[in-house]
Amino acid sequence: MEFTNEQKMLRETVRSFAIKEVAPLAYEIDRDERFPSESFKKLADMGLLGITVPVEYDGAGAGYTEMCIIAEELTAVCASTSACWCTHTDLCIDNIRRNATEEQMKKYLPPLCRGEHIGGMAMTEPSAGSDVMSMRLRADRKGDEYILNGTKIFITNGPVGDIFVVYAKTAPEKNAQGVSAFIVEKDFPGFSRGKKFEKMGWRGSPTGELIFE
Ligand SMILES: Cc1cc2nc3c(=O)[nH]c(=O)nc-3n(C[C@H](O)[C@H](O)[C@H](O)COP(=O)(O)OP(=O)(O)OC[C@H]3O[C@@H](n4cnc5c(N)ncnc54)[C@H](O)[C@@H]3O)c2cc1C
Missing domain, CATH: 2.40.110.10 (Butyryl-CoA Dehydrogenase, subunit A, domain 2)
Structure with missing residues (x-):
């Protein structure tokens, strides 16, 4: 499979973020059994929570390939952070994006994509x-x-x-x-x-x- 230039850039951006910001916290969050709030906020600031959500709901308007790229790069440095992110972004947000009513999407997707809700x-x-x-x-x-x-x-x-x-x-x-x-x-x-x-x-x-x- 050939990745597009945008997908290659996304991988580089997430890899660099993961090494600089996520990896240094991996030991601490594992030891203290705590949710990686700092990384979650930064992922929200980078627009990486609502990957498959249309931009009008504050999502990134991208697809499953982009989601897999991010999951690979986060998992490479911290499986816990990746699990928190995947659950939020895929099992919750993408589930609502695919199956909810218009009214539910308007209410729930923007704060989830902005990281205001987990x-x-x-x-x-x-x-x-x-x-x-x-x-x-x-x-x-x-x-x-x-x-x-x-x-x-x-x-x-x-x-x-x-x-x-x-x-x-x-x-x-x-x-x-x-x-x-x-x-x-x-x-x-x-x-x-x-x-x-x-x-x-x-x-x-x-x-x-x-x-x-
Ligand atoms: C860290 C973690 C996070 C999770 N997060 C979530 C979450 O966010 N939301 C959620 O809903 N669930 C979550 N789960 C639950 C997860 O989806 C279940 O653990 C999983 O579905 C397996 O169910 P079980 O643990 O009851 O194991 P079981 O179903 O009891 O299976 C035990 C073993 O038996 C095997 N087995 C079962 N049935 C058969 C069969 N018919 N034939 C042959 N082998 C069989 C299985 O492959 C497995 O090896 C999480 C689990 C973990 C460990």
């Missing part, structure tokens, strides 16, 4: 990992709202996130067809954070439990 994605449950369709988290409609009940585990950015794309069953009898995605803000009633997991590696990428009741 994003995550919650799919895994204590009894639903690889077999994700066995998830139990329920979303029951009550008037104009859905009430979510259940627990998600191993959620990257869970302990620090502001906005989560959460998968829940709206119609369990329909199996995979009965699963929907919801955008949940950290201040929504009934949302709380559970345990933060202590890991052997990627310790600078906080992983936690989310509770919906």
